[in-house]
Amino acid sequence: MHNHPSIILKQARLKVTPARQAIIDLFSEPCGPLSAEDSYKKLKSKKINQVTVYRTLASLEQKGILRRVELRQDSVHYELASHHHHHIVCTECGRLEDFKLCTADMLSKKILNRSKTFTGITGHSLEFFGVCKSCIKR
Ligand SMILES: [Zn+2]
Ligand SMILES: [Zn+2]
Ligand SMILES: [Zn+2]
Numbered sequence: 001m002h003n004h005p006s007i008i009l010k011q012a013r014l015k016v017t018p019a020r021q022a023i024i025d026l027f028s029e030p031c032g033p034l035s036a037e038d039s040y041k042k043l044k045s046k047k048i049n050q051v052t053v054y055r056t057l058a059s060l061e062q063k064g065i066l067r068r069v070e071l072r073q074d075s076v077h078y079e080l081a082s083h084h085h086h087h088i089v090c091t092e093c094g095r096l097e098d099f100k101l102c103t104a105d106m107l108s109k110k111i112l113n114r115s116k117t118f119t120g121i122t123g124h125s126l127e128f129f130g131v132c133k134s135c136i137k138r
Contacts, residue, residue, distance in 0.1 A: 003082075008065055009021070017056075020059075024065065033078060033087075034078060036076070066079065067081040067123070067125065085098045086100075086128065088127075088130055092132070095134075108124070
């Protein structure tokens with residue numbers, strides 16, 4: 001179930017603009033994490049300029065609507081933050097698999113117990129790397 005972009009924006013107290021709506025729509029499609037360049041290319045038909053795409057991604061990340069995904073590639077990738085999951089990424093071909101299992105809450109408590117500086121954790125990102133079956137055959 002996906003929330004309508006305008007509802008997501010209103011909940012985050014962001015003004016509903018065509019660019020923001022188009023970007024949330026784009027990320028609501030099941031296409032995996034996208035970089036700023038990917039997003040710009042896919043939105044070309046909507047005539048949204050590159051600067052707007054970059055700025056919008058940054059502001060949506062800041063509001064917690066998008067999250068960064070570390071894929072060990074040159075560019076930053078994003079995906080919707082609302083469907084909490086993690087990835088296994090192939091270091092050879094970049095293939096990516098989602099998984100829902102998350103034990104980070106348990107780990108957060110242990111980290112906080114040992115921390116002298118932090119009193120709370122607001123989020124985490126956790127990606128796993130390996131070699132996929134088709135790359136291992138090569
Ligand atoms: Zn692979
Ligand atoms: Zn994902
Ligand atoms: Zn998690």
